[in-house]
Amino acid sequence: MKNQTKMMLVVCLMAVSTPMAALAAAQDYAFEAVKTEVRNGPGSDIAVRLVHKPSGKPVEDAVIFRTRLDMSPENMEGMTTKIEPLTESEPGVYKFRADFTMAGGWALKLQAKVQGEPETVQGTVVFTAKD
Numbered sequence: 001m002k003n004q005t006k007m008m009l010v011v012c013l014m015a016v017s018t019p020m021a022a023l024a025a026a027q028d029y030a031f032e033a034v035k036t037e038v039r040n041g042p043g044s045d046i047a048v049r050l051v052h053k054p055s056g057k058p059v060e061d062a063v064i065f066r067t068r069l070d071m072s073p074e075n076m077e078g079m080t081t082k083i084e085p086l087t088e089s090e091p092g093v094y095k096f097r098a099d100f101t102m103a104g105g106w107a108l109k110l111q112a113k114v115q116g117e118p119e120t121v122q123g124t125v126v127f128t129a130k131d
Contacts, residue, residue, distance in 0.1 A: 026117060029123075030053055032125065036127055038106075051092065063113045064111070073107050081098055106126070108126075
């Protein structure tokens with residue numbers, strides 16, 4: 001019985017002493033639109049913010065390695081457009097330039113690596129292109 005109690009105490013101490021960063025997971029992060037309405041047409045700038053949900057703080061220096069912009073919100077996932085990254089302007093905000101070819105809903109799908117997070121952070125942000 002004493003050994004079992006000691007073991008429980010050790011397990012509890014390990015759980016309490018584990019750094020919070022080690023408990024973070026990819027689902028602790030979210031991409032959010034800085035502004036959901038965008039101009040329909042070529043060369044429209046869009047921006048997303050990457051946030052650590054438990055703290056509410058922006059996440060700087062993430063490496064966004066995959067993007068796709070399509071019209072899946074309008075049931076036209078096959079309709080894609082060109083998107084290019086721009087320079088980060090403020091902490092945790094990632095900007096892109098895209099050629100919106102049609103008014104309506106567009107989904108920006110992103111994959112990123114966050115420092116200290118072994119899992120890939122994924123997200124989808126919906127924008128509305130207006131004439």
